[in-house]
Amino acid sequence: MGKATGFMEYSRKKPEERDPKTRLSDWSEYSSFFSDEVLSEQGARCMDCGTPFCHTGMIIQGAASGCPINNLIPEWNDLVYRGRWKEALERLQKTNNFPEFTGRVCPAPCEGSCTVSISNPAVSIKGIERSIIDKGFENGWVTPRIPKNRTGKKVAVIGSGPSGLASADQLNQAGHSVTVYERADRPGGLLMYGIPNIKLDKGVVERRIKLMQQEGIDFITNTEVGVDITAEEIKQQYDAVVLCIGARKARDLKFEGREAKGIHFAMDYLTKATKSLLDSNFKDGNFIDTEGKDVIVIGGGDTGADCVATATRQNARSVALFQILSKQPETRPENNMWPAYPNVHTVSYAHEEAAAKYGKDPREYLIQTKKVVTDENGSAKELHTIQVEETKDETGRLMFKEIPGTEKVWPAQCIFIAVGFEGVEQPMLTQFGVETVNQKIDAEYGKHTTNVEGVFAAGDARRGQSLIVWAINEGREAAREVDKYLTKCLVK
Incomplete structure (x- = not known):
């Protein structure tokens, strides 16, 4: 995993950033890329530590320690060090549906728990992650994964933020027919409108949405569930519903x-x-x-x-x-x-x-x-x-x-x-008959089932305001439970 002495030979580097005064004249992303040589060195800094805390995803002192989606960080660091980029991408995609998002806007709790950071600056995990997925798109390695078989089951995902997208992606790959409802005019939720283009170029979000559409996921925008279509109509049309509406009620x-x-x-x-x-x-x-x-x-x-x-x-x-x-x-x-x-x-x-x-x-x-x-x-x-x-x-x-x-x-x-935010917006949940507690949807983590049959919840709406990696984690977890509900088998 990396070079045995890499953390002693190479210093930490972060991705290049454009000059602050220069970048104030536009709305383009402020950071750029590592060269392949620098990336190899940064991957080499990953120690062959006995317990890689970087991907544990534990909660310590009320905050995430390590990666909540359990990215196989040491493995793809080693592959980057060795220049085996396509294999690194395969490892990355095993746990992370959207590394192009987390590689740009995640606060990187993985780096805080990196073993190197006990006495030295952490491995540049976030920068390496972004480079892997960007190189994957540049080289045409990221292509539509169209399910070979469909189950005949229909799922509505309400909300197209990171938890909704992750849930939709997993359920689609399991063969279910997924429709994502978004009240804004563009899909993406907070990824689209809550994070400035400076940090996350909207072309990156649109690229992923287009890929998901090619894989068979339908997106219906400018449609607010509970207003433009009732909760009862949704329940009648779909075999399961996943509520990923975020915690948008501002404090x-x-x-x-x-x-x-x-x-x-x-x-x-x-x-x-x-x-x-x-x-x-x-x-x-x-x-x-x-x-x-x-x-x-x-x-x-x-x-x-x-x-x-x-x-x-x-x-x-x-x-x-x-x-x-x-x-x-x-x-x-x-x-x-x-x-x-x-x-x-x-x-x-x-x-x-x-x-x-x-x-x-x-x-x-x-x-x-x-x-x-x-x-x-x-x-x-x-x-x-x-x-x-x-x-x-x-x-x-x-x-x-x-x-x-x-x-x-x-x-x-x-x-x-x-x-910050206080919690979920209530009106739509009242239509569904979904119970809340402390202004969050009442659904146990790991099960994600609400009090309403066939209705599940994930992300900030269930958890409260949190990190993008927790949203992806919850979307994946909820998808697994929906799949079990629909087919009585785990998502493969």
């Missing part, structure tokens, strides 16, 4: 002036921007324009960073990103030891770009929004904050205490709320 914040014009949920901002880019290259004007405005993003996760990148490209006058938590340490603290996911300070592509344009990292830590003040038209003009300090109550729960005298006023005409 809101309460503060004085919340009703001001110019305050938006982050996903609304990102969705409109990507749709306008694809529809007209922004000529239709159907997007939230931040040009010349002071932008504040509340929320320090990936979605918040994507808002920063989008506003920076739109030539906002200034961009700041607020997060209530403290800055993470540069190295693992003692209570966050390997192989747990490393809670350390990182700089994303968006932070790097904002720093290049505005002269500083946009992030502000331990800061809380108090109120928004409007102009005479009811539009936001400034945002008031106060600094906080982290404390813990008697149960050990993290609390935040305001620090008197740290109030500050920020100019702000556009404010984006990016503090």
Whole structure:
């Protein structure tokens, strides 16, 4: 698995990235590719470790440790090192339906649990993964896999995000006839509209959708189940239903002036921007324009960073990103030891770009929004904050205490709320009669069955907001259970 001494001979390298200032002039992907020589060296860094934690997919300290879809990482690292690319692709596709997605947007918990990372930078697993699948498409190795036999069973998959696509892919390969319903005008769910083109080119998503169509999967867009077609009609037409509708109900914040014009949920901002880019290259004007405005993003996760990148490209006058938590340490603290996911300070592509344009990292830590003040038209003009300090109550729960005298006023005409999602949107589930718990579909992991006969659930809708690899994992797991329900045998 790799070269026995590779991790001592070669240093970690990450995929090349275009210059931050240069890439701000377009919406193309910011990262590029390794050369084959560099890839061989990076594959060589994979140790022949006794227990490869990189593909375990355990939950440690509440987060994924290792790959939740159990990618055979050491095996394809070794094959890349030896230049056996087609075999590497075959190994990769055994566990991952969509490595071109995970190789671009997954936070790579596999690298956090890499054995090399105990004392050195981890193997560049994510970059190698992306290179394998991209090379597979370039060389024509990824071709439609059309099932030889059909079972005569029909399955409806509702939602075309990563869990829905994974479930559809697995069920189709098992010989069932699959139809995917998507309420947006393009398939892909959050892959299409929730992640900017900068990180995941939509041509990559469309390429995969086209391949799935060639394999026999039907996609019905601009159709909202529960509105354009009833749940009862779906149940009558199909032998099984898989609900992969995501956790799209945005979490809101309460503060004085919340009703001001110019305050938006982050996903609304990102969705409109990507749709306008694809529809007209922004000529239709159907997007939230931040040009010349002071932008504040509340929320320090990936979605918040994507808002920063989008506003920076739109030539906002200034961009700041607020997060209530403290800055993470540069190295693992003692209570966050390997192989747990490393809670350390990182700089994303968006932070790097904002720093290049505005002269500083946009992030502000331990800061809380108090109120928004409007102009005479009811539009936001400034945002008031106060600094906080982290404390813990008697149960050990993290609390935040305001620090008197740290109030500050920020100019702000556009404010984006990016503090996560609360759970599923309820109306369609009520039609199906599906029960929920804690705003998630009530379905046991590994079984994925709901309280309604023949109706299954997977992904964020069942799990809550999570990673793309967990969505793929759940889609695959649910497909296996649907196949067992329909044919009384496991997916082969």
